[in-house]
Amino acid sequence: MKTILLIEDDSEMRENIAEILEVANYHVITAEDGKEGVERALTSATDLIISDISTPTLNGFDTLRDLEKYKTVKEIPVIFLTGRYEKAFRKRSYDLNADVYMSKPLDGNEFLKIVAEKIKSPLIR
Numbered sequence: 001m002k003t004i005l006l007i008e009d010d011s012e013m014r015e016n017i018a019e020i021l022e023v024a025n026y027h028v029i030t031a032e033d034g035k036e037g038v039e040r041a042l043t044s045a046t047d048l049i050i051s052d053i054s055t056p057t058l059n060g061f062d063t064l065r066d067l068e069k070y071k072t073v074k075e076i077p078v079i080f081l082t083g084r085y086e087k088a089f090r091k092r093s094y095d096l097n098a099d100v101y102m103s104k105p106l107d108g109n110e111f112l113k114i115v116a117e118k119i120k121s122p123l124i125r
Helices: 011-023 034-043 060-067 087-095 108-118
Strands: 003-007 027-031 048-052 078-082 100-103
Touching: 003 011, 003 034, 011 027, 011 108, 027 034, 034 048, 034 060, 048 060, 048 108, 060 078, 078 108, 100 108
Parallel strands: 003 027, 003 048, 048 078, 078 100
Antiparallel strands: none
């Protein structure tokens, strides 16, 4: 079973996304902010990181920058989620080597297809 680290500060959104992933047979580890997310990434065998960009303590950009410092996690694919639609956010995401930039609200089917592609796992329905 593939493991996904989900970093999301909104508890309802975090629970909804985690449920979508768990129903698709992924193991989900959650974090409420970037600082906790970095700690969890360093202590868990993670196949994919999904992070909101606007999180307290460390925003998604700073979280990704911190993760890049560690050889053990720097190659893990990252999907950024955001409610922000500015082109500058998208550009900054890709400049930091994020793999995917997705806007909320999420389309569940599209989201699961992208997750499966990024962790090279067959889509389970």
